[in-house]
Amino acid sequence: MPILKDFRYHAPVGVDEALALLHKSKKPLLLGGGTFVLNTLKKTAAYPTDVIGLRKIASLHGIRDAAKEVTIGSMTTLAEVASSPVVGEHFASLAGAAACVATTPLRHMATIGGNVASRFFWVDLPSVLMALGAKVAWAGDKAKKTLSVEDFLSLTGPEARGIVTEVLLPKSGLTGVYFRHTQTMEVDLPLVAMAFAARRQAGGVKDVRCIVNTTLSRPVRLTGVASYFETKKVTEWKADEAADVLRRDLEQGKLDDYRLHCLCADLESLIDKFKKA
Amino acid sequence: MKTVTLDVNGKVFCLDVPDGELLIETLRDRLGFLGTKYSCLEGDCGVCTVLADGKNVLSCLMLTVEAEGRKITTIEGLGQKDLHPIQQAFIDEGAVQCGFCTPGMILASKSLLDAHPSPTQDEVVHALDGNLCRCTGYVRIVNAVLSAARKMKKTP
Incomplete structure (x- = not known):
């Protein structure tokens, strides 16, 4: 017997395509690294009709170093955050926090976007990101916004429906x-x-x-x-x-x-x- | 259903799988790679470990459709002619008892040694933190990984 009930899986290659799928699907679910979502699906009764995988959206991957800030794509894994020389140099506390999340294989799969977007109380990174003054770039049904982590975490209901695209960290010398x-x-x-x-x-x-x-x-x-x-x-x-x-x-x-x-x-x-x- | 092309242990498989099928199900039940074990199915125990592009990941938390485009290695992909040095070190150090965790331990060790050929004991412990063993108490496993690292360094 299959472990998961079936659903339609989509692999958009752009954020707008993913948003369109999110908008038109009856009961959609976004899939980042999968460590929360797939575990939840094994136990939930509220099953999605459509799972939208974000893995193939190239713009959501990678760490970009600019003069005043570092931008981390939401699909960047926690292992990549932990081992990034740029993150280690400017945001050692974030690299350290990412390195101690869960276990090695989970860090190879779980993403920084998922850690923030899950809104679980027990995850590690939101508090560190708040301390470092990070912002979350978020694409919703109607608008694209850049929010403080606190404001992002306080979004609820339909307002919260969208995709975290990036985490932006100011190089503020803290x-x-x-x-x-x-x-x-x-x-x-x-x-x-x-x-x-x-x-x-x-x-x-x-x-x-x-x-x-x-x-x-x-x-x-x-x-x-x-x-x-x-x-x-x-x-x-x-x-x-x-x-x-x-x-x-x-x-x-x-x-x-x-x-x-x-x-x-x-x-x-x-x-x-x-x-x- | 989706048609996926999977690269497992260097062989390419073209399969029709349900969208919701997990990689562990495909590997074991469709392709017969039984070294990948079912156990907790929650990402806690590590017995379903495989390598995806060289990194140890959990096949119970990955959809098969998302494994497309990655090079997947199961324990069967190591030491296809002779034992891999890590496998030999596990035998030499007595790091295997019931053996259920061993494929995952060896693949996690390979992921570590490929990235860090000379790890410290602490780095080995950290790298194996996602793999549980209820027989050996870990000491012999850690010794085996350190021993394999030394041998692999001598014979590149």
């Missing part, structure tokens, strides 16, 4: 760090994670972005923590003070003690790292 705590499972998924990025300046930092992936909700921006780090010199940073601010930032999230403990430990490591640098 120092990024990614901390990740996992559960012991066959495939390591984050239990809680923190992405941090800031620009170093004499004695301190500015443009601080501290994003927590609670894995229970969309990534949460810690504005209090960012402000704490921005308003003090690095030598004045104290782990217990920063932890108090973090708890206040996350009061609404009702995080359990273990996740909070992990995040406080991350802040301590972060402070150590900046003080030693």
Whole structure:
């Protein structure tokens, strides 16, 4: 007996062709790397009539390095992101985060676009991309837009119907760090994670972005923590003070003690790292 | 149904397959490459590993129609005359017990060694993170990969 029920598979070679298929199909489903989608199809009752594979759209593949930004095509695999010299040079925290997602064969298949577009709470990259100020180029039914990752993640319903075409990363000279705590499972998924990025300046930092992936909700921006780090010199940073601010930032999230403990430990490591640098 | 042309182990197959057929089904049930195993079917265990253009991927998470245009290698594609050095190293190091995970382990090792001929122990462990073994405890498998790397370096 076949593992998947049948559907019509389409392999468009252009984004507009894919959008037209998305528009005219009764119950369409976009297929990127397949690691989420095909697994879901093995378990779902809401079956698609049409699966639109994005693999043959050449413009969605590859990493392009320009003067002010790096553009990553949405079908670029996580392994390609992790091993890219350009990403490693300008966005080391993103390369590091991509390298620790799931497992090696899954990284050879899963794509950066799928990681963002899935909107699953537990995926790694959205929080890192938010910290780095990345934008998502998105082609919808009616318009093509470039959105912040936060705005993209908040799209819902018919408004969210479209194709992520690129992830755009500004070369803003930020120092990024990614901390990740996992559960012991066959495939390591984050239990809680923190992405941090800031620009170093004499004695301190500015443009601080501290994003927590609670894995229970969309990534949460810690504005209090960012402000704490921005308003003090690095030598004045104290782990217990920063932890108090973090708890206040996350009061609404009702995080359990273990996740909070992990995040406080991350802040301590972060402070150590900046003080030693 | 779609007509697909698949390159498996250097041979070209022209097949009519349902749009929703997974590569593992085609390889095992149509083409008889039984070294590719069914198990979790969720991408967790790695026993369905094949190489697609030299990279280890999971055939339970790939549609056959999406494998068209890629060079697919199954365990049967290695060592078609003599054992591949990685296969020999698995035997020499006692890295095989029940053998169910072995094809996937060997293909994942080949993907690693083709890209990084002299990996460290940590790199081997990282590269095999998608392949589960419930018999050997991994130590002998890692030793086998390191041993194969040394031998392959000596005999290019």
